[in-house]
Amino acid sequence: MQKIGVFVCHCGTNIAGTVNIDEVVENAKHEPGVKYVAEYPYMCSEAGQSMVQKAIDEHDLSGIVISACSPRMHETTFRRAAARTKLNPFMLEMANIREQCSWVHKDKEEATNKAHALTRAAIAKVHHNTPLFPGESPVTKRALVIGGGIAGVSCALDIAEAGFVVDIVESTPSIGGKMAQLDKTFPTLDCSACILTPKMVDAQFHENINIHTYSEIESVEGFVGDFTITIRKKARSVDMKKCTGCGACYDKCPIKKIPGEFDEGLGMRTAIYTPFAQAIPNVPVIDREHCLKFKTGKCGLCETVCAPDAIDFEQEDELITEKYGAVIIATGITPISLDKFGEYAYTSPDVITSLEFERMTNAAGPTKGELIRISDKKKPKSITFIQCVGSRDVAVRSKTYCSKICCMYTAKHAMLVKDKYPDIEVNVFYIDVRTPGKNFDEFYRRAVEEYGVNYIKGQVGKVVDNGDSLWIQAVDMLDNKQIKTKTDLIVLATAIEPVKSVRNIAGMLSASIDTNNFMTEAHPKLKPVESPTAGVFLAGACQGPKDIPETVAGAGATAAKVIGLLAKDKLITNPCIADLDPYYCNGCSACEKVCPYGAISYEDTEINDHGKKAIRRIAVINKALCQGCGACVVTCPSGAMDLLGFSNRQITAEVDAICR
Amino acid sequence: MPLNPNSSFTPLIVAFCCNWCSYAGADLAGTSRLNYPAQIKIIKVPCSCRIDPMFVLRAFQKGADGVILCGCHPGDCHYSTGNYYARRRITLFFSMLEYLGIEKERTHLEWVSAAEGNKFASTMRKFTEQIHALGKNERLEDIR
Amino acid sequence: MHIQNDYADQIRLISGSQDLKCMKCGRCSASCPQYEEMDVRPHQFVSYLQRGDIDALMDCESIWKCLSCFACVERCPRDVKPARLIEAARLLRIRRQSDDEFITPEQVPALLELDPDIPQQLLASVFRKYVK
Amino acid sequence: MIQKQMQERAKQMLSLGEVTCVLGWKKGDFSTNPQPAVFESEKDLEDLVYDKYCAANLSKYLVELTKKEGKVLVFLKPCDTYSFNQLLKENLIKKERSYIIGIGCEGNMQVDDDMQEIGLLEKCQTCTKTAHMVFDELIGEELTVRQGDDPFEGVLNLEQMSSDERYGFWREELSKCIRCNACRNVCPACNCRKCVFDNNKYDTAQKVNASSFEEQMFHIIRAYHVAGRCTDCGECSRVCPQLIDLHLLNRKFIKDINEFYGEFQAGADTDTPSPLTDFNIDTDPEPGSVHKRG
């Protein structure tokens, strides 16, 4: 039998104005199991709370009822108060005699009777309350970052600095991502490599960071705090431990005409290669598709020249399985394919994307930073930039969203051209110029005002490659004139989209993804770096178009959230979850089918049925996943499944008490 | 009160409200001081899918004259799918009660969001009138 | 601005053009081969519709100058369909004129004799424009 | 003759060790009451019978029998195979521990207090299940399809009554109940390890109907718990000693499910989700709209 204390709050006159508190108190005294009843003007006040605490200790109460406002208001307050005593905080129930009584009823007698009934129901429920203990699930103090771009690397560094081990999985042979391909960054025009590569090196040498390049996620199991993830390290054909990164192998490689991915196909690479000079790790990869040794069995020049004997043609994919507490998706973006944009003559070597332009102006790029036309290697006399290529476009080939970064990088490109070659005529066709951000609009205005970049409000309708030059037809809407002119080089501000592989990764992590394949946030404003799946976090442009400052800032936020999770030794879970009596479970699987969280599985378990042991297939609840909705409880016909905190007995007791 | 002043009958009505929408809606009705009859007594459940038909029968057995169930609007469930299951269960169960000759007006399901304090109060007013018109529940009450 | 009147609604109905979707990028005018011949330019069509100034649109040269090549429809990133819009304006114009203003199919071969190289597309366009 | 074929095949399988026991019907003291039985030897099988009195649905016995090692040869009539599938779907039967021989059926007879045949059982009068949904082999000839009565006629008649008449009908019917639990225990869908009405963990345990309410509670909840899982095998009505038309409750749920959520036959397969563990966001009706229809 419970020893129940009832505490009735006046809430000033909020309750006492309509409800006869004395009567509620008097009635409560006669309820079974009630040992102590008290009233107070403001139960939630410091004094009120200590009164509750004192009564619990003095009267050895086993359960308490607070008749006051809505539990949505102060249940947590009073649970905390109870927790400061020896009472389990879940031995508390609230009767809502304010929002659902005194505030909605005028007749004092009716309101008093109802307050009594609600208090009675809460007392009846407390009789069946049991102490609940928030579940604990272990936290593996290790994070996995998927994607080794600036988002992944800076997030990993932040987490590693906090003292947690971080693994980075990168699908290409080197970390660095899209930022490594860039020349300068807006709006400061500092060199991309100069700010990125130190971070990459930091990551490489950080004692808490392990980098798995040329690797992919193979499988994911588990849940927040306790993921088990298998990583496939693709065969590099080069022993990472032995290789010194001397570069002799790719110098000697006879296959030299493979369009290099890092240079966006503008420059060539060998079959054994590192994507770029500052690659981390500085260990080459053999592209088995093009390598002569793999294609014909002959060659092996690299093996011959490799002093440390690092070349290993027999190397196989390696699977690494590791436990993680948190996973960060930082897979980033890539420009869309322009195959279906025939009007821009992208097939012409002198029509290039902005990212290609970045490689072309980069001193380490295919042209050593020299701005030339690919077709005739001559310096262009005029360059035309076209914005919104594939962005803000409802056609299937395009993206409906604004790619956000193009206005700024186009201004940057235009400015850089003008800075280096003031004689080149630069035209930019735009729909709108969108440059909100610190020093962003000033940056764009500088391009116009200081560098004389010609911004034309209008679009290019078509581009024709005449061989020696490009002919364009466009419109200047402000002038209301059609422009038909020649230009030497066209740069397309191509829309960006999430990398294709993110769908698969999101699927494995059961993180949700929107129609554009961008990751969905748990809440767009309040949980902007968490996915709806607990333990899965987001960083960088996988969430939506982002520039570098935003990406790095966001990655820091993500890191903070991850650190917050990993800093815990145990995760505290909601204790009001499904609870199975294995003895009654007949293994019919109905509950499993209605669980929205996949928290129920079935296992063959040994049951002691009154001394008779039997192996039965019964439901097993994953306490970390269960959110306590109760769908399974009602689906279970035998009552084997129950819901802690809202058990069948508790609810029927409330019903009985109300109907008495 | 629009209730029949000549009748001494005071109905007893049990309302089951899901924690996330309807209970919050009821709270909002309170904060907005929207009157509804005191015969409505609310029991909080985490989700409309927690409402077992047994609870409804239990309430009738113990003398309730009406039972009203409230949950989040379809599509708004805090647990994503709870109210879809509830909708099927309750639809079939109410249909069965009607088939057994229990007055269909004694039971009702209403979707009330956390923002619909007004709807909560008006629904409760309407339902109470309905039960009042029906009179005492005799068909399902336990006579022991 | 989105004026509704009978003509404007008729144009929307006939063309399926969604004038509010236009973001004034100018891709239509940039793509138009007849741009120089037009008094009202493709990117302006939608403004007339939005203003509800359909009379002006029906009286403009452009409705006869449009080649119905549909380059603008093809290029438009917002699916506004300028050519369909102007075609609808033309239809309204034609419905308003009297019968003797129309050419008949019999007259067409005579027209064609003038230039055997006349493109088929023009022929199609002619019929689109001048036949009720 | 089919009975002979069944005996021969069962003996053969037993002797070859392909099965460890045979679940069929055994000759009773009266020709009209054969008994469901488990045969373990070829000699026992001499007593195996199969005739129009073998009404018992053998599927439910498999729940216990397939818990043990070995393999059970079971003879199933077409309607019984639906129950088998349903039990399979709920993981209560181990398929690999059973071998189903489908047998033809021409309808089973109802027997009076004096063990005399008095016409077809209700479940056979309205039979729609003429094909085996699952089997390993078939014995006997293809069935002649009976022109069954409309199974939903009874439900329809009730639906057309006034609320008061319906209430009166059910009061009369359900007050006959003596809570012997035969309907529940014979029901293949009632396969809970412990029925919620026997479960002392909750306040729901009822050994008897202590009030008129409890009869209703038991039967409403029982029908609700098997809704979407009931194959309409008709055993509940067959075994009721007080001749309550219990199938009228189950068929109401079946009819409603068909009307609200599309045609569904429990036990027709093992994959289709049960209507109560499934939903359709767009097409599921609201309880209010259903009322209006009625």
Add this chain to the structure above:
Amino acid sequence: MFKMAKKDIPNMLTLLGESMDVYAPVKKGKLTNFEDFTEGAELDIDTLKTVKSPKDFFLPQVENLFSATSQGKEINIEAKALRDKPFVIFGVRSCDVRAMEILDSVYLSEPVDKFYEARRENGIILSLACNEPGQTCFCTTFNIDPAHPNADGAMWVINDNIYIEARTEKGENLVKLISKFLQEGSKNEIVQSQTAIREKLNKLPYSDLSLDGLEGNQLLDLFDTPQWEELHKTCLACGICTFICPTCQCYDIKDYDTGGEVVRYRCWDSCMYSDFTLMAHGNIRNSQKERFRQRFMHKLVYHPDNNKGEISCVGCGRCVNKCPSSLNIVKVIKSLAVKCNV
């Protein structure tokens, strides 16, 4: 010995109804059971066996024992009143009459069950000879003579008349109440009918059912016999047999909170149920085999052991007809008797 016209029975019962409750076999739909005989009820004395035996007039399926109410912290307990109004049960068959004697041996031996005793004292049983014994009857096995039923008064239906013979004081008092319907009859007039009944009995399928092998002290032999394994196998664990059995007597005691008070009641229980004799530690009979064995060991062995060899089965045959799995006590008797004879 009296006789009266059969057609006068309803009027006679109505007259009785003025001074006592009257229960008689009443037909409702396809069912005949003992019910309150009220105006308009369809009396059915042709149906041999009611579905339920009349035992629930003495041992109701549910019976409130006491109620407890609390006022403040005070608890008041009020015992439910004992039966004090007389009643008559009209048309009980020989087997069911014997069943009452078996129940008496349980409930009227020390400690006497007051509720049962009060009902028994107020109850008058008028029995009825079985003109047409049924196929499933085997009362003769227990030396019951359906041609000459016991009870407070016995009745025979012969053509359009009904013969009544008072056997006890209660019976004689009852006869006086209805004297206006009666005329003198002679015992000789029923002899022919009795002979006919006995001849029919000899031709019944179970007429030669023998209890040989069940006598004597062989409790352990029977308890351990492997037959149980075979016998119980298709038992569904329902309670049909128990609840329709005229001699099954077990009950459970439960409490019910009505809100205003807590009622303690007792209700029939069945040893076939998995929660029969459930105790805090669990159940002593964990398998259906053990529960099945309990029922028949009780009827055939334990009860006779404690009651001068009287087997607690009366051969009414209800279970033979109603068991969903066609299991019954006859099969058990046959199996066990054979086993022990060997």
